[in-house]
Amino acid sequence: MKIAMINGSPKGGATNSGFLLDKLRPLLPREAEISTYRVGPKALKEEDYDELYRTDILVLSFPLYFDAVPSHLLRMMTEMEQRRPVDESQRTIRVYAMVNNGFFEGDQCKLAVNIVENWCERCGFHFGTAFGHGAGEMFSSLGNVPVGSGPLKNLGFALEHLVHSIRSGEHAEPFFTQPKFPRFLWQLSSTRLFWHGAAKKNGLKPKDLRRRPGIPPIRLSPPENDVKR
Structure with missing residues (x-):
């Protein structure tokens, strides 16, 4: 089993998307051959796309941007759609997604998950499942907390949900959650x-x-042909 894990965060250095991939890796089958890719301002190389099409599973991990997919990752998804090899048309690639957002509620990620689902349909991929997790900015302060404990209890459920679908090969409905925290x-x-x-x-x-800059009122003049006589 070949698994490609894709960090779709536009930021450099440590990211919340990378945090999720790090927590997922130990839960994947030991026999799996795992490769990691970083999608940022610099586009993937030609050989990277060739390798992605030789994988069995794609795991996308990315932050929510305007209720959707970050533009850098969207560019990669578009490239994959356009570069799909003719001889790979019958190959089944399963896709999974982990989305984090700065809002507290995880269901804020629903539209982004729908975008991934629609992309899978266009590319002929099999959408396995996904989860959306709220309050992603908390992850950086919870690095030493075991997954499944304390504020990361719900993240443990989300990862189990994802891993079960990966191991079974069966589709599962997307899962949305937030930290176990008031x-x-x-x-x-x-x-x-x-x-x-x-x-x-x-x-x-x-x-x-909290300061609100004053904005002068906008006065609209009626069209010349609409002036009352």
Whole structure:
């Protein structure tokens, strides 16, 4: 079994998408031959696409961008559709996806999962399943927490759901979840640790984040032929 794991995050360095792939890898069949690809501003090479078409399973891991797929990953998906070899038309490639987003609710990822499903249909791939996980920015602070415990308890269920489909080869309905963590505490901690921290680095104060710049009203003039006489 050949598995290609694709990190679709446009960011460099450590990413939440890479975090999910790292947690998935130990759960995959030991006999599997696993390759990892990074899709960013630099496009994949010709030989990379050839290798992807020789795999049995594609696992896409990416962040939610405007309720959809990041443009860099979308470019790769489009290239795969256009480069599909004629002699590979009968080959079955199973596709799985792990989507993380900055909102708390995991079901915010539904549209992105639908995009992956539609892409599979266009390419003749078999869509295995996917999961969407909310509050992805928490992952960076939970690296030492075992999957299936504490705030990562629901992530454990999501990974089990994905791995079961990979091992059985059967389709499963997408799974959407969020951390096992109170929503109000997540809002409080993200505001204080993330937004206030980012403001300080940029020479701003918390009150500056709440400032609303005044926008002058827009006055529309009626068309000349519509002026009342």
